Amino acid sequence: MKRNVLIIGAGGVAHVVAHKCAQNNAVLGDIHIASRTLSKCQAIIDSVHEKGSLQQDRHLQAHALDAMDIDATKFLIRATHSQIVINVGSPFLNMSVLAACIETGAAYLDTAIHEDPAKVCETPPWYANYEWKRRDACKDARVTAVLGVGFDPGVVNAYARYALDNCFDSVDSIDIIDINAGSHGRYFATNFDPEINFREFTSTVWSWENNAWKSNAMFEHRQDWDMPVTGKVTTYLTGHDELHSMSQNLGVPNIRFWMSFGEHYINVFNVLKNLGLLSEQPVRTARGQEVVPLEVVKAVLPDPASLAPAYTGKTVIGDLIKGIKGGRTQEVLVYNVCDHRACYEEVGSQAISYTAGVPAVAAAMLIANGTWDIGEMANVEELDPAPFIALMNRMGLVTRIRDAQGDRVLDPQQEAPGKTAPARLVNY
Amino acid sequence: MKRNVLIIGAGGVAHVVAHKCAQNNAVLGDIHIASRTLSKCQAIIDSVHEKGSLQQDRHLQAHALDAMDIDATKFLIRATHSQIVINVGSPFLNMSVLAACIETGAAYLDTAIHEDPAKVCETPPWYANYEWKRRDACKDARVTAVLGVGFDPGVVNAYARYALDNCFDSVDSIDIIDINAGSHGRYFATNFDPEINFREFTSTVWSWENNAWKSNAMFEHRQDWDMPVTGKVTTYLTGHDELHSMSQNLGVPNIRFWMSFGEHYINVFNVLKNLGLLSEQPVRTARGQEVVPLEVVKAVLPDPASLAPAYTGKTVIGDLIKGIKGGRTQEVLVYNVCDHRACYEEVGSQAISYTAGVPAVAAAMLIANGTWDIGEMANVEELDPAPFIALMNRMGLVTRIRDAQGDRVLDPQQEAPGKTAPARLVNY
Incomplete structure (x- = not known):
């Protein structure tokens, strides 16, 4: 305790x-x-x-x-x-x-991977560059360290683990789909720290394809999905933290991350990037000042927290998993829908912050009560997802599942009542 | 001398x-x-x-x-x-x-109007805010000061004066049309100092309509023209120095300035402007640095001089003048065509710099030989345009005229052989 x-x-x-x-x-x-x-x-x-x-x-x-x-x-x-x-x-x-x-x-x-301010998009898997070098130190000190336990990374890792354990005999692909179908009513804003937000998109997009890293360019691959709440929605292949642990821990040959972007966002992003304004490397102005362009872009953009009062619409984030069960191919979507305005009413934040913050507190509660207090370092897909999902269902982040049986709230206890799992699961 | x-x-x-x-x-x-x-x-x-x-x-x-x-x-x-x-x-x-x-x-x-770094687009007429306050001082000291003697302002002021004196009994409108039909092959660049370039477009667009100042927004008014060399070309109503003297000196009810912009330029401009990155007012970064966004944009853009070697295509700049002659309405275009590559071969510059620099040297020569050495302050439309145009014809900036008689080189001596003019013309 x-x-x-x-x-x-x-x-x-x-x-x-x-x-x-x-x-x-x-x-x-x-x-x-x-x-x-x-x-x-x-x-x-x-x-x-x-x-x-x-x-x-x-x-x-x-x-x-x-x-x-x-x-x-x-x-x-x-x-x-x-x-x-x-x-x-x-x-x-x-x-x-x-x-x-x-x-x-x-x-x-x-809730997010370690970054060095001077480096963007290092060699995959990213966790191996910093966090995993401290694995032994955590184990020796019997310190529990749960990495990346926001929504994505975090909940989506747990969703993948849950589906692998409960819905499939074998899994061919996991597509993590992150849709913000909300509107903040501003000309342009990022939903979290612009500096961190843009750093996600300014370099190589790593994806996990056929059990190997594949490098892609941002906005190179576009994919439309039919999602709950939003219907057809356009996303782009994006680099993201969770690929760098799930690829190593789950034994699934294809893991990709897709994020929704409107044409306006892409246009603004491309203008800023092509001009060099998203660079983390300093430039010298005519007056001799050394300035990091990205820090100036951050300074002129709205504070993400200021968006919350006017934010409307919903986020839809989940894992679309394809594989074989009982000899038949099947497709399962495990997902959450979160409403910007409801978040604001409850805690004064928009849904992007809400979906990242609630899982971290759920994880803290599972450590407090001992369930996840494993005394070593783990990524979320290495931990038992059932108590995590069940707890979040009661904390305001309700998990749903859409499969051949329909679309419903996912209650891990009901769906797999006989199942018991160790606190730390064995890797595939 | x-x-x-x-x-x-x-x-x-x-x-x-x-x-x-x-x-x-x-x-x-x-x-x-x-x-x-x-x-x-x-x-x-x-x-x-x-x-x-x-x-x-x-x-x-x-x-x-x-x-x-x-x-x-x-x-x-x-x-x-x-x-x-x-x-x-x-x-x-x-x-x-x-x-x-x-x-x-x-x-x-x-070749350009005085600016205060902290102010953008002051009250019209702009010359009255700074330059004209020194008129008496120039006269008292018998100092010749010729303001704005680049191409625009400068040559286009002389074109207007020439047409008023030689082609019309009365003039209703002067539309100054500035087309850069060149290509520098870069993602985005300004043709002269980005800081000065953007300052032209970030505030009120003043035009002279029915003998009064009219304020417009940038990219509010679009106009297509049929121009020599380029054919049909799209321009936007833009604020510009010469309106602020010609409106006061020529007695013409409508004087407007139109500049060509491609859709790509407008998109980049709008993104930067809407984000606040063209602001001359400092912002504070998260690290506490005070930075003027426009200076950072300038720092990341290509140095205009670096564009010259690869620049191809032509500039076409001139005055389209409409009025009455002998009881009939007529339209006269007085213009110059300048080739980017030819400028580079001659002096190592692109045509934007070339068309601005040559007139200033022509004016210096007219002061050196006494023709324009009037011992007081003047804008170009107040001076005799004939020797200026004739001299530039021999210096690499050839003036052409397109009217009912056709399209030909304008030789002021040939077109109006009997005409003599005082060094400083009387204002209308």
């Missing part, structure tokens, strides 16, 4: 994580929020109080922290008696925060 | 001005080039020697100068015995350089 949560970061996802931790603080204990800017932490705390999100009257406190400073992070973990750290700060921080957890014994959770 | 030229600036237009001064240094005397960056001046001098542009073996020298420093500019004017200053530096410098000329007695020429 682990108690007390330290949330690192004070952006859109941290906002949701704080609300959801507060709603479940009978299990999670005290909540601390730390980021470089104390006022941003305090604003989240104010929002938690305004919405009345606290389940019990327990500690909820803001801290100023530069999480690149491992000693400062260790000190704060110890001072707050935090046994679980939910790192939803910049992905540049991951390795520092993980180091602090390994040295203090706190469990570690994040 | 005035001698010795100080060229201020070392950009694309300065490059052409230096070559053309060198080709005519028997009349113009010594040539000095001054800019903040000495190496850019020296590169121009190297190019003049490489092309063998010097007509006579006379002084051609580079100087480092911050032309915002009036005393330093005065010192250089005196030290070099320059009696003519051709200011083709940044338009932010104009008032400082003019002050140095007034105080030293040197004649002043520029």
Whole structure:
């Protein structure tokens, strides 16, 4: 049993994580929020109080922290008696925060892969460049570290694992489909940090095809899908974190990630990229200033958090899995639908932040109660998906399944009542 | 008779001005080039020697100068015995350089209106905000100052004056049409300083309609024209310097400026503008750096000078004038066609720089020989256009006229042989 949560970061996802931790603080204990800017932490705390999100009257406190400073992070973990750290700060921080957890014994959770600010799109599998180098250190210290436990990566990894275990004898392909059918009413905005958002799309698009990495260009491959809620929707093959663990852990020959983009988004993206304005490499202005163009683009774009009040529509994110069951080919879609406005009403965020934040808190609760507290490092597809899916169903992220039997809520206990699974599953 | 030229600036237009001064240094005397960056001046001098542009073996020298420093500019004017200053530096410098000329007695020429870096698109007429406030000072000091003597403004002002004097009893409208039918083969580039280029298009488009200022939005009014060389071509109503003097000096009720833009240019422009990346107001990045977005856009775009080697195609710029002659309505187009590649072969520049630089040197020669040395401030339409047009015909910018009699080279002496004009014409 682990108690007390330290949330690192004070952006859109941290906002949701704080609300959801507060709603479940009978299990999670005290909540601390730390980021470089104390006022941003305090604003989240104010929002938690305004919405009345606290389940019990327990500690909820803001801290100023530069999480690149491992000693400062260790000190704060110890001072707050935090046994679980939910790192939803910049992905540049991951390795520092993980180091602090390994040295203090706190469990570690994040929602996005580690990045080096100076490098874009490194050699696949990405997890092998940073996170997996600390596997042995986690095991030696008996530290639970669950990597990438947002929606995608995170929930989509669990969906894949669930379908492999319950719906197929063998799987040929997993297509992760991420649709934002919402509208923020602005000329252009990204749904999370523009710097991180654009970095996803400015370099090689890696996909997993026939058990090997294949490099593609952004917007090179287009695919229309018939999805619940949206109907026919256009997506593009995109590089994404979860491919870099699922390809190594699931034994599935084809795993691809598809994201919906409107023509307007693509046009703006292409103009900025072709002009060199999405570059992370500094340029020198005529006045002699050294400037990173991407940081300037970020500065002129709307703050993603500012989009929430006007956001309408839904996100639809899931895994379309094709394979064989009982000698017949079949297709299963496991997915979630999330409504921007409903998220805003509940916690003051849009659905992109909500779908990333809720799974991290669900994971924290599974660590707190011991279910996922495995004492080593894991990606989500290595863990038992059933309690995770069942818990999220009760926390506001309901999983649905569409297969030959129809389209319905997925209750893992009902669908596979006899099934029991170890906390950490054996890899394929 | 005035001698010795100080060229201020070392950009694309300065490059052409230096070559053309060198080709005519028997009349113009010594040539000095001054800019903040000495190496850019020296590169121009190297190019003049490489092309063998010097007509006579006379002084051609580079100087480092911050032309915002009036005393330093005065010192250089005196030290070099320059009696003519051709200011083709940044338009932010104009008032400082003019002050140095007034105080030293040197004649002043520029090719673009003064701008304040912090202001975009001030109240019309623009010349009244800065230049015309120095009219009396010029007159008192007997200093010749010819404003805006590039192609547009400049030559197009002379074309208007010529047509008014020689082709019409009364004129109803002047449409200045600026077509670049060239191709530089790059994804996107501006043909001169991107900062100045975009500033032209980011605010109110002023036009002169029915003897009054009318404000329009950029890309609001589209007009197709049947032009020589290009045939049918699409243009957009654009704000431009010359409207702000011609409207006050010519007594013509409608004067408009139209510029050709391709759909690709408009798309890139609109994306950058809508995102706020063309703003001259600083923004603060997440790292706390204060940055002017427009300066970053400038830094990532190609240096306009770098376009010249690959530039193909032609510019077509002229005045379409409609009015009455002998009781009948008629239409006259006075225009020039300039070939990008021919300019590059002659002086190493593209046609946009060439058409701006040659008129300034022609004007300097008319000041040197006394024809335009009027000892006061004037816009080009206030001066006798005949010797200017005739001189440019011999310097590589040939004027053509298209009217009911056909399409032919315009030789002012032949077309109006009996006509004599005072150096400074009386305003309408």
